[in-house]
Amino acid sequence: MGSQKLLEVENLCIRYGALTAVSSVSFSVSNKEVVGLVGESGAGKSATAKGIIGLLPPIARMSGSVRYRGEELVGASRARLQKARGAQIGYIFQDALTALDPVRTVGVQLVEALRVHKPVSKREAWQAGEALLEELKIRDPRRVMNSYAHELSGGMRQRAIIALALIAEPEVIIADEVTSALDVTVQRKVLEILLRVCSDRGAGLIMITHDLGVVAQTCDRVIVLYGGIVAEDADVYTLFDHPRHPYTHALMRSMPRVGSDAPFEPIPGSAIQVFGELQMCPFHERCAKAGPDCSAKLPPVQTYGGSQFRCFHPVGLEQ
Numbered sequence: 001m002g003s004q005k006l007l008e009v010e011n012l013c014i015r016y017g018a019l020t021a022v023s024s025v026s027f028s029v030s031n032k033e034v035v036g037l038v039g040e041s042g043a044g045k046s047a048t049a050k051g052i053i054g055l056l057p058p059i060a061r062m063s064g065s066v067r068y069r070g071e072e073l074v075g076a077s078r079a080r081l082q083k084a085r086g087a088q089i090g091y092i093f094q095d096a097l098t099a100l101d102p103v104r105t106v107g108v109q110l111v112e113a114l115r116v117h118k119p120v121s122k123r124e125a126w127q128a129g130e131a132l133l134e135e136l137k138i139r140d141p142r143r144v145m146n147s148y149a150h151e152l153s154g155g156m157r158q159r160a161i162i163a164l165a166l167i168a169e170p171e172v173i174i175a176d177e178v179t180s181a182l183d184v185t186v187q188r189k190v191l192e193i194l195l196r197v198c199s200d201r202g203a204g205l206i207m208i209t210h211d212l213g214v215v216a217q218t219c220d221r222v223i224v225l226y227g228g229i230v231a232e233d234a235d236v237y238t239l240f241d242h243p244r245h246p247y248t249h250a251l252m253r254s255m256p257r258v259g260s261d262a263p264f265e266p267i268p269g270s271a272i273q274v275f276g277e278l279q280m281c282p283f284h285e286r287c288a289k290a291g292p293d294c295s296a297k298l299p300p301v302q303t304y305g306g307s308q309f310r311c312f313h314p315v316g317l318e319q
């Protein structure tokens with residue numbers, strides 16, 4: 001079976017009152033594809049994730065389109081969205097350590113998460129939970145099934161949370177900063193496991209992170225968000241070889257690189273909050289290449305050599 005578009009996000013806009021968290025964000029996810037949403041804190045990554053699964057707080061206003069296998073989810077009924085969440089689109093949230101209920105065992109939570117969506121007995125659900133923990137390379141699944149969150153190490157807890165998102169076999173998984181709280185070795189292992197399980201099941205994965213190291217390790221395609229817009233969109237090789245948006249370029253130079261002694265340079269200034277409609281490049285104040293055009297209007301999307309970017313002065317394409 002070839003690649004199929006599972007999720008299509010088009011022109012997504014999200015506002016919290018006067019604050020515009022997400023403007024015109026578009027991307028799609030196919031089966032077996034890992035799409036990275038990357039950007040600094042406040043870029044609109046979590047808002048995008050919450051918008052996709054219909055879990056924005058009541059004050060938020062959203063427009064645009066989110067299609068799961070062609071079916072529109074924006075404006076869908078609560079019942080429809082509830083079915084989508086977990087069974088079709090699984091999500092692992094950033095505040096994941098609160099995702100486990102402290103007073104119920106991992107097993108009880110897995111059984112419930114599966115039985116909400118699938119007509120299976122408690123016994124079958126328990127067995128499915130145990131099998132999934134084994135698939136997630138948990139050495140003693142039975143013990144973990146009978147454990148409470150506080151009895152588990154950080155890495156184990158994170159795997160239990162991933163299990164909760166995967167138990168009903170969703171076809172798209174959204175992982176929001178899932179490994180940020182873990183040390184590097186545990187992080188690598190958890191990412192490897194998550195990628196393998198998604199690939200075994202043919203699922204699509206949206207990997208949300210502020211860490212380009214995680215992107216390089218996991219993603220096929222990368223969406224770089226800045227100030228709620230897609231600054232750049234490219235496959236992972238094109239992005240790392242030829243970052244076109246000065247923000248992507250700056251982000252890369254701000255990270256320590258393996259095998260390089262080059263000093264890393266933090267991006268000057270701080271991330272922006274956008275109010276009302278965006279009328280200029282949100283990055284222009286921090287950008288070494290910005291000209292008067294950048295503060296006069298929002299650059300349109302340009303395409304060059306496999307990347308799309310919103311910039312009047314793209315890196316490496318100076319005239």
Ligand SMILES: Nc1ncnc2c1ncn2[C@@H]1O[C@H](COP(=O)(O)OP(=O)(O)O)[C@@H](O)[C@H]1O
Nearest residue numbers: 016021040041042043044045046047048057273
């Ligand atoms: N519940 C909320 N109410 C008001 N503003 C919010 C709320 N949640 C997020 N924001 C704002 O929306 C913007 C995007 O936030 P978020 O999507 O959480 O960013 P990221 O996940 O990329 O760090 C930020 O400016 C943030 O302050």
Ligand SMILES: [Mg+2]
Nearest residue numbers: 045046047094
């Ligand atoms: Mg976030």
